[in-house]
Amino acid sequence: MVEINLLPWRAMVREENARQRKLFLMTLVGMMLLWVIVHVGLSWMLEAVDTRIGDLQNQLTELTSQTQQSHFNPSILIAEQIHSSQIELIHFFKLFSQAMQERVIWSEVTGQKDHIAITGNIDSFLILARLVSIYNEANKLLPMAILSVKDNADSSAISFRLQLTRAVSPFLSQIKNDDAIS
Numbered sequence: 001m002v003e004i005n006l007l008p009w010r011a012m013v014r015e016e017n018a019r020q021r022k023l024f025l026m027t028l029v030g031m032m033l034l035w036v037i038v039h040v041g042l043s044w045m046l047e048a049v050d051t052r053i054g055d056l057q058n059q060l061t062e063l064t065s066q067t068q069q070s071h072f073n074p075s076i077l078i079a080e081q082i083h084s085s086q087i088e089l090i091h092f093f094k095l096f097s098q099a100m101q102e103r104v105i106w107s108e109v110t111g112q113k114d115h116i117a118i119t120g121n122i123d124s125f126l127i128l129a130r131l132v133s134i135y136n137e138a139n140k141l142l143p144m145a146i147l148s149v150k151d152n153a154d155s156s157a158i159s160f161r162l163q164l165t166r167a168v169s170p171f172l173s174q175i176k177n178d179d180a181i182s
Helices: 007-069 074-085 087-099 125-138
Strands: 104-111 115-122 144-151 158-165
Touching: 087 125, 115 125, 125 144, 125 158
Parallel strands: none
Antiparallel strands: 104 115, 115 158, 144 158
């Protein structure tokens, strides 16, 4: 009869079982570490969100108390809208008074829907060109345009017409006329 030695086979099975146990324990420890990191990270993020929500609720409470204390005055809102629609003229005349010392005669200032037209007389075209270039350098987003320039036969002055583009459409043009039925 043949004898079979099973000792090396048992040793190999024991080694394989030990290796699998070691792999299982390392995987278990890795998963637990990952769970702890995710748990701590999420709790930190939730705490930050809760803090932000608390700050926003405090700001909302403060703003609510301020609005309840101050009464709403619609006339102030209308005045602010009218003022904002004329800001281009204010900026134009402020810049003009600082930059120009020459004699200019203003004859008409008219407001259309999207621009303001200014008409007047000036001593020379160079002075007018300098005024327009100074204004356009200071206000690059909404430049001024020269619509027309004519020699005045009666005097040495030059008639001109300028156009200022509005940043905000005028308040009065925004009002809807309910009586006008088409």
